[in-house]
Amino acid sequence: MPTSQRSPRTRRHLPPSVKRLACAGASATLVLGLGLAPGTANADVSVLPTLVTTDGIREHVENLSTIAEYNGGNRATNTPGYDVAADYVVDQLKRAGYRPKRDEYDYEMWEEHSDAVLTQLSPERREFAPEEDFVTMSYSGAGDVTGAGAPVDYDSQDSGCTADDFAGFPEGAVAIVKRGSCTFEAKTSNAAEAGAAGIVIVNNEEGALLGTVGEESAIPTVGSTTETGDALVAAGEDLELRLKVDASVTEKTSYNIVAETKGGARDNVVMVGAHLDSVPEGPGMNDNASGTATILETAQQLAKLEGPNNRVRFAFWGTEEQGLIGSTKYVEGLKEKEKERIALYLNFDMLGSPNYGRFIYDGRGELEGSLPPPSGSGAIQKTFEDYFAQEDLAAEPTEFSGRSDYSAFMEAGIASGGLFSGGDGTKTEEQVEDYGGTAGVDFDPNYHTAEDDIDNINWRSIDELSGGVAHAVETYSESTLPVNGVAPRTFQAQEFLPDRVGDLWLR
The missing domain is CATH 3.50.30.30 (Glucose Oxidase; domain 1)
Incomplete structure (x- = not known):
């Protein structure tokens, strides 16, 4: 397992007053007493990264592993493993106060x-x-x-x-x-x-x-x-x-699981997604129980905070492994007005790779293999970069190549971003200096195999990356201003009432 100088969840240093607010279920907006504006991207005072713990994520991963074990060894679309995993996600969301829906679609399997x-x-x-x-x-x-x-x-x-x-x-x-x-x-x-x-x-x-x-x-x-x-x-x-x-x-029907916060602006939606299905060859614990469990825990903990400024919508995608079908069908099914209401999309596909790296999707489009990113995607990249910099953790961009569920959102012109711990790429000596691990070995040697099981999850990777997930979700739930120019609803322009015009007094 890669080593790091920090132990899980000791890296976030919140002032005691903020910790008390978090424990009481108060919103991050209440840190205004510390002199911060709503939506301020400051990792040191984010509440949600403290509430979203590795232990909480681990419990979800363990439960998804058990479901796969007792249902044919996988959670592939249109299998009992997928259906029971979806039931689990729905039940967990309901317990947190959400009203999850099954978003059905037809496709060719x-x-x-x-x-x-x-x-x-x-x-x-x-x-x-x-x-x-x-x-x-x-x-x-x-x-x-x-x-x-x-x-x-x-x-x-x-x-x-x-x-x-x-x-x-x-x-x-x-x-x-x-x-x-x-x-x-x-x-x-x-x-x-x-x-x-x-x-x-x-x-x-x-x-x-x-x-x-x-x-x-x-x-x-x-x-x-x-x-x-x-x-x-x-x-x-x-x-x-x-x-x-x-x-x-053959013609088949499957479904995504979608749930959103009760509060927040309906016309400025922050979407957060991870795919729920695995490949038929294995239980898919890194790909992608790790992402599913992280956003599920994030959704549960976000519900404990005061209502957000912006609506946050969580999506657990189906049929990703057959070609990004669930997310693509979802975006294609949206009316133009509904697409316009989505401020941004955050994607989390593989967060616990055994030989992990800390990768941020290339929102600025600087890498040769990246698709042209929609406007605002670079701001999302910077949010993650700033977070890891404050945590003294190295991170680097990874290609926006279209290989995961962000693809349909980008094609629709929706600003996108996310995190990734590495898949079938090979770790370099320079990356070992930043992340630990072994050079010359894939970030996930078990990718799309039966060995992608719970014994091969890197919990330190999940600990470090899940903090970035929670921070970004909390930040954008308060303000998406750098991404799409929409200021928080708490912002009000002051009325212009001058005392004089030129040299002439008015009052």
Whole structure:
């Protein structure tokens, strides 16, 4: 486990008067006696980070672990594990005084029934290993095809992005394209229209390319490692491949859990989200019981404070692991006026990685892999940066790449931000100096496996990051001024009544 110089929950130094207010259930606005304005982003006097404890979060994680253990070993969407976990969240929210609702949506559920096959038949036979050398893209069409392997503009980042790339493409061949500037859906659609029997999309980074084509494709689609793709291209004109995908799509209904505070401005809503589902392969304790438990505990403790200036809405998303479906359906289902009322969205997906880092989503759009962030997202990033700086804890930005539930909010133009403890990236020596842990090892070596269990949660990571979660929720429940220009309702402009105009007295 990574080490740190601070023990859990000893890092917040509140004045005794503020601690008494917190214990009495008073609002953070009552710290005005200390000379602070409502919504002041000052970690030293935030009440909610003191109320949201690691022990409270641990209890929720333990309960979600028990639910997964007794319900097939996971909490995947449309399984008993998900339904019982949702019942637990609903019950906990009701006990805290919320009125949670199940937000239902219909979607197409993609399932792979057996391992895919990618075999080089000639010039010499070579078997590629699923999961290691390649993976099936979600929503890949089914099929068992054999044909020539045909690279398509392989050395370009626009490989396969236009119909022109497939000019002269041999009918029935398996296209080999490189990951790059356009979506996998576009590459696959262009290949199918050109007569390809299947497609291999080659990663431009380390590892097999785990991706989605969005909707069921017309042809089998897999993502490979760079090494696999390069080996296929190097085989030359005699390359012949077999590609098999055994999968299907069925119509399903699932749901998110959504609850909001009773008080606060209805037209300036602070949304806080974490996905509730796990992958079918395991219980998903870091991904994402850690985020679910943290925002659940935050919601419970926020309810003990005086009513917020801004309404706070908590969302526990479903079907995230199938492609961000629950959150996307939610945003798509909002009327334009309802979207305009959302001041910002905070996302918390994985907060307890075993080999953790302290990552803040790149609201300023400074990292190469980040999507263009909506206005106000940089202010959210600064709120988290200021918090960790006051706690003497190093933190760094992480890409806003679209890999979690913030994606639909960003696309809708809603300012977004959040925290992340790291997933399948590799920790560097420099990061070990900041966070402890082991260099050369993934932040979460158990990502999307059966080993993502409660024994592999890093509680120090949860302790440190949950403080940032609580601080941001409390800050924005009082004021979103730096994010969207909306001042607290307690602010009133003074009437302009001058005593004179120029040299002439009026009164």
